[in-house]
Amino acid sequence: AQTVTQSQPEMSVQEAETVTLSCTYDTSESDYYLFWYKQPPSRQMILVIRQEAYKQQNATENRFSVNFQKAAKSFSLKISDSQLGDAAMYFCAYRHFNYGGSQGNLIFGKGTKLSVKP
Amino acid sequence: DAGVTQSPTHLIKTRGQHVTLRCSPISGHKSVSWYQQVLGQGPQFIFQYYEKEERGRGNFPDRFSARQFPNYSSELNVNALLLGDSALYLCASRWTGMGGYTFGSGTRLTVV
Structure with a gap:
């Protein structure tokens, strides 16, 4: 089972500084997706960034980028500024990864609470 | 465009009662999934429906059931509520197998 x-x-990070959040995973599959979701106090899970395992290039979305290390099964999130x-x-x-099908539930970590100091 | 909408937003029930939670996906999204998020934990998968058929079930007891309607909206039903069922219940919809999920704001269920 994947974990x-x-x-x-x-x-914790100072405003305008950079912070990196860590994530490791375990799977025997070669094709999969990885995601970072943000959940503010409003409770809604908001997709921050996504990475397809078959892509070697790290995903970037504005101030958010990932460091995807497939062999190490590591997927960290860097927040700049x-x-x-x-x-x-x-x-x-x-x-x-499902080929045109409909299956594929998300498996989540326990989360990291990020505080930003002014 | 409206996002994923869930109702009600908050709910208080007594042990042993039954509850029904509702979810309307984003227009055009045919896949709906339900997750339970206990305080301080990540969401746990409960059910996935696609084109009105169950396509996945997590490790939850038979007290939990769900269904998807022709308009792709969905209901999650929980019978014989236990105190441990108190949680945030999240609904998520997706357009195709390649996409990410869009979540609703959830229903906060408190069992007393």
């Missing part, structure tokens, strides 16, 4: 581990329960609005729970998630 996702986030080893940092809490992290941190803003007060970045404060939230961040969840790393895994989903296996």
Whole structure:
């Protein structure tokens, strides 16, 4: 069974600085997706960034980027120029790749609570 | 465009009662999934439906059931509620197998 581990329960960063959140996962599959979701106090899970395992290039979305190390099964999230609005729970998630089908639930880590200091 | 909508937003029930949670996916999304998020934990997969058929079930007891309607909306039903069922229940929809999920804001269920 696949597992996702986030080893940092809490992290803190100064506004405008850079922070990296860690995630490791375990799978025997070669094709899969990895995601980072943000959950602010409003509770809604918001997709931050996604990575397809077959792509060697690391995904980037504005101030958010990932360091995907497939062999090491590591998927860290880097937030640059941190803003007060970045404060939230961040969840790393895994989903296996399905070829045109409909299956594929998300497997989440336990989350990292990010605080941003002004 | 409306996002994934869930109702109600909050709910308080007594042990042993039954509850029905509702979810409307984004227009055009045919896949709906349900997740349970206990306080301080990541969401846990409960069910996935696609084109009105169950396509996946997580490790939850038979007290949990769900269905998807012709308009792709979905209901999650929980019978014989236990205190441990208190959680945030999240619904997510997806357009194709290649895409990521879009989540609703959830239903906060408290069992007393």
